[in-house]
Amino acid sequence: MTDWVAYAAVGVIVAATVPLIVAAYQILLVLGHKRIYLRHLSGYLNGSYTFPNVTILVPAWNEADVLAASVTRLCELKYPSHQLRVCVVDDASTDATGEVMADLRAVHGDRVIHLRREHGGQGKAHTLNAGLDLILNDQWSQAVLITDADVLFTDNAVTKMARHFADPSIGAVTAYIKEGSQPGTWMTKSVRYEYASAQAAARRGYNVIGTHACLAGGAQLHTCDNLRQLGGHIDTTTLAEDTVTTFNTQLAGRRVIFEPNALVYAEEPNSIRALWGQRLRWARGNLQVTAKYFPTLMNPFKSRLGNPAFTITWFSVLAQPFLMIAASLALLYLALVPGGQAPSLLRYLWLTAFVVYLLVLVVVFAVDTTTFKQTWKQGVAYPGVVNLALMLAAIRPSVFAGLQDVTGDPDAPATAVALFAYTWLAVAMVVAWLAKQVEGPGRFRHALSRFLLVIAGYGPLLCAVGIAAAAKQLRRADNTWTKTEKTGRVQLGAQQ
């Protein structure tokens, strides 16, 4: 029995490095992006291509604070004005959305459509479907850009996205969404850094392997043919409607592409609680999608979604929080048995993590130097101060070897310091959760929650959300849809 447990413990610790190795692999894929992307652009784009008529679909619920700026911005994009219109679906707003829309229509005329739902609150997908019913049933639109009310597009973003439809195999294009709150805070800058790695870098990797996990909810351009082929509506059965749309597009035989040079700016949560709520919804949605598409993801011969490179990436992201906990338990077990070699395994784990940590810093610098300059502090602190200290300690073999040998006896039970080091992978998630719990009004609570977040790390916070999402799914909790509040802080080209 002990033999099996010891072997299993070592196996778990090695398995815990798989998500890290996959992350490194995704970063290396970025090296191949230039060749594939430019070959695609030069192969399909030429002057004879006629750009499609685009309807921009904006779901809105009490977005009066941000609608005027975003709709005005959309109408001023560098895209032929006679080929671009904006449809705002008002999800039974109770604020001044109606008045704002009336003012916008007075300025822009028929280029702006205001569609009001009298009974709202069912979620974004239902709101989008109300707009799609209208758009797909007229013959004017050839493409639909699904976005959010707070999202600001840069001048050529839609042109850069729409040009990909010159390739008839492309069904949908997504853009690079940057966090654009002004002034930036520690939280929003952390999200900005995360987006540079998770979007600008990881989605380049997806372009290279030819399969995408998710179109960004705030910037996804579909051909109308693609949406009609998907049944003309957005999935309402999960909390990850964007992922379902992305999967179904690829299952229908069309390709999805990420346009890294189409930049859009969005407002993201400025509090741990708001971020937790948003990411909990995403994480639960991904679990629901996994259950729904499990056979497809596991079948490499059926579709693009079974591409082994994609499948491994998908599952490693889902499994990471659980592997962190399992690795902590395995280290703890090995620390308590004679000759368990927990210090060496801990060092192996943290050295791997440290290399990946450096790679992420490098790739963020490479793909978005502006963002790196703005957020390098958040990037350095991303794994948390304690994890960073453990990674640095792993560089010197003597530090971790001393964890078990501190009593002078190599086989002595682990010390309190050693136990802390072995269990921190899991404990960091608890501390991150505490950071969310203590956050509240008042300077003290705000300062304490930020202190705990810096200690635990933004990465472990996202892992904690993954655990919470799994717990909710196991409890079969309702698919409640909590809207992320927007305040209009976003500005184009945020420099802070």
Next chain:
Amino acid sequence: MSERQHDREADTVPGECLQDRLYVEDQKSETKVFWKLVVGLLLVIAAVAATAVAGGDNASTVVPASTSVEQSDDGKSHPNPRRWLE
């Protein structure tokens, strides 16, 4: 029509001229990304190599073939994962 107005007008029509300009822009951007990443990766590789040499790293290679089973005081066999790492 001034030159500025003409440029603005040209930019609102995604014709050949604009497409070519955007392509050149994106080509430059992707080339920069590529070389920055290459240099960054080389720096990381150099840092890891320097650390391994300077730190006398001998604890990060997993070699399952050398795993042994040892007898402990209770007379039972126990695996010795220590050997996996030597």
